[in-house]
Amino acid sequence: MGITVKQKRQAGAVQVAAAADDRDRVRLVAGPGTGKSYTIEERVVRLLNENADPKSVAAVSFTRASSQDLEKRVQAACERSNHGEAHIAVTTLHSLALRTLRAAGALAAYPVDPLVLDEWELTKLFDPEFARRANIGTVRRRREIREDHEAFWSTGQHTQRPAQRPPDPPISDAERVAFRAFHGPRTQLYACVLPGEIVQKCVQMLDAGTLDPIELLGIEHLIVDEFQDLNPMDLRFVYGLAELGATLFVAGDDDQSLYSFRYADPSGIQEFPDQFEVAGSHVLQHCFRCTxxxxxxxxxxxxxxxxxxxxxxxxxxxxxxxxxxxxxxxxxxxxxxxxxxxxxxxxxxxxxxxxxxxxxxxxxxxxxxxxxxxxxxxxxxxxxxxFEPPRETAFRDTDVGRAVMTVARIVSDRDDYVALRTLLELRSGVGIVTATAIADATIEHDLNYHDIFYEALPEDVFSPRAETALDQAREVCEVLLEWSSDDAVEDRAEALDHVIAMILGADATSSWRDEVEIVPAGTTIAELARFLSSEKDDERASILSAIHARLGNDLSPEESLPxxxxxxxxxxxxxxxxxxxxxxxxxxxxxxxxxxxxxxxxxxxxxxxxxxxxxxxxxxxxxxxxxxxxxxxxxxxxxxxxxxxxxxxxxxxxxxxxxxxxxxxxxxxxxxx
Missing domain, CATH: 3.40.50.300 (P-loop containing nucleotide triphosphate hydrolases)
Known part of the structure; x- marks a missing residue:
């Protein structure tokens, strides 16, 4: 029988009371397994019952995986409560910031919507080009200079990550100037952003009075999950929305704050009642999970x-x-x-x-x-x-894994400039000198990556070595132009072998098949791209479950994984x-x-x-x-x-x-x- 109906009713009463708090600022402290997600669902349903426009309700969570899971839960709760037609947007805070800047026309500097670089792309693409351009001698130093700026974007201060020795010597003003001079043109060229900078850009514009997310997006009610994982700049963005008039419901647990390496600070949830004069506060104490x-x-x-x-x-x-x-x-x-x-x-x-x-x-x-x-x-x-090994040993960060993911990304979006740059990185014989020279020439001659990968190369712009590297990458792109993102992976398996051989050589062709056997027959190239791009187990499960649902297989996210x-x-x-x-x-x-x-x-x-x-x-x-x-x-x-x-x-x-x-x-x- 397990937990009784009476127990569920008693615990549920506390959850519903928290969800029904009508104050404009509410904090929910929820220990492990105490029903935080259910309370957020109830909060959304309450707002809809009070005739809130679904488009005026925005919910955010810390990671893409947790936001996807919360969105499914919220949608199911809406359907149970006769609000099935409502769609509540649940995203990461970064995605909300990006959406705000897009609505404000503040992304015009990028040729296409920018992507956030992952760790492999930072260390294999961005950092080496910066080191080459700024004459930075060591791998450690170029990382320290970048992290100095990530710290500023996350906290508003130039500081080292917690539990790291300070850079020796300290980052100089000249190094910061060199980074900024490189960062702007390069991120525009590759249509990319680094972790943290989008939220910081929003805060900068909010402080200047040149950005109003409430007016742009129509947000009246903001729900923030995993509040303990927000960094100081995230908090400034959230509080800025509240100051503009949005109601604020935050949920989390300071005992589960683990991301100081991303500058997360549990004081945000701990000091929430001090931030606002009138704030509701609730603590969930009935644990449904642990014995x-x-x-x-x-x-x-x-x-x-x-x-x-x-x-x-x-x-x-x-x-x-x-x-x-x-x-x-x-x-x-x-x-x-x-x-x-x-x-x-x-x-x-x-x-x-x-x-x-x-x-x-x-x-x-x-x-x-x-x-x-x-x-x-x-x-x-x-x-x-x-057994399934830790994701730290992820297939996608091997050369073959990155090649398969890059191909899938290019087929899904031919203007994925980061994926196009990755083609050059993976090609044998294309070193950082050549890759940097291609990027510099592209910027200097006012070109973009679509031009140099899909259009005729202009004369007298690139060196013979650079032209050879581009021609080899362009051959891959020409093959991929015949593919569709809706193609089934198994239908393109032999062709994918051929393309991987073009990129890495014949010895690398077959190993990818064993690694992606987890995806069901009928998985499309676009779905494979999303699956390989996922970082967490629950995100992979969510993607696989969606694939199975499209194929008519009734499997839960947990059942879809090996x-x-x-x-x-x-x-x-x-x-x-x-x-x-x-x-x-x-x-x-x-x-x-x-x-x-x-x-x-x-x-x-x-x-x-x-x-x-x-x-x-x-x-x-x-x-x-x-x-x-x-x-x-x-x-x-x-x-x-x-x-x-x-x-x-x-x-x-x-x-x-x-x-x-x-x-x-x-x-x-x-x-x-």
């Missing part, structure tokens, strides 16, 4: 590592009074070596699967994939455990859950780790990262550490993390794996969740 044992351990951890302004919470697991009561399990184990620990993880997964547990209901979370993944992978392979144990980074698991979660590597050298340990604020964030990881578990969380681990080819002694003594559970010598009896009980009990 009592799991929640108690997580709570013990976070209360002993509380930030100074932490919002008090008194979370209660609804399974404490469910029918039947399900207490759940926390297990804490220590091992002599990382190999023994990896065997425990793999054998435990194997026994759970053999007992009947769906592999995707098992999650293995790591804080340092580089240190842990190789031994985990070997142990999984030895025991034939199906049935494998999910091995993920702690950051990547945010927003997800599993019946059983295993967390290996709970060692001081890994979590918090040597770098974080020097910064008290980063130690607290590491504790929050472990808190979020534990609270992904519904039934059981199994934590472990090893006394020795191979690091850089050497057996290195490790100590238990400082957080190991904050969990309320004693660490004991670990078994080879969970017992078959425990695995069977876990499968049986999980049916009551």
């Amino acid at each position: 009592p044992a799991v929640l108690a351990s997580a709570d013990a951890l976070i209360t002993q590592n509380a930030a100074p302004k932490r919002i008090p919470k008194d979370l209660v697991s609804l399974y404490a009074d469910s029918e039947p009561r399900v207490n759940g399990t926390i297990q804490c184990w220590r091992y002599g070596s990382a190999a023994e620990e990896a065997t425990f993880v793999a054998l435990s997964c194997r026994r759970l699967i053999d007992a009947g547990m769906d592999p995707r209901e098992i999650m293995v979370l790591v804080s340092n994939a580089r240190a842990l993944q190789w031994q985990l992978s070997a142990a999984f392979d030895k025991l034939d455990v199906p 049935n494998r144990v999910r091995v993920m980074t702690m950051h990547g698991a945010k927003g997800l859950s599993a019946t059983v979660v295993l967390i290996p590597g709970l060692e001081e050298q890994i979590l918090p780790g040597e770098t974080r340990a020097r910064y008290p604020g980063q130690v607290l964030e590491a504790a929050r990262m472990l808190y979020v990881s534990i609270t992904r578990a519904r039934l059981a969380c199994l934590l472990s550490y090893a006394n020795r681990r191979f690091i850089n080819g050497q057996s290195t002694p490790h100590q238990a993390s400082r957080f190991a003594s904050h969990l309320g559970v004693r660490f004991s010598p670990g078994p080879e794996g969970v017992s078959t009896e425990w695995a069977g009980d876990a499968v049986r009990v999980s049916k009551d969740l």
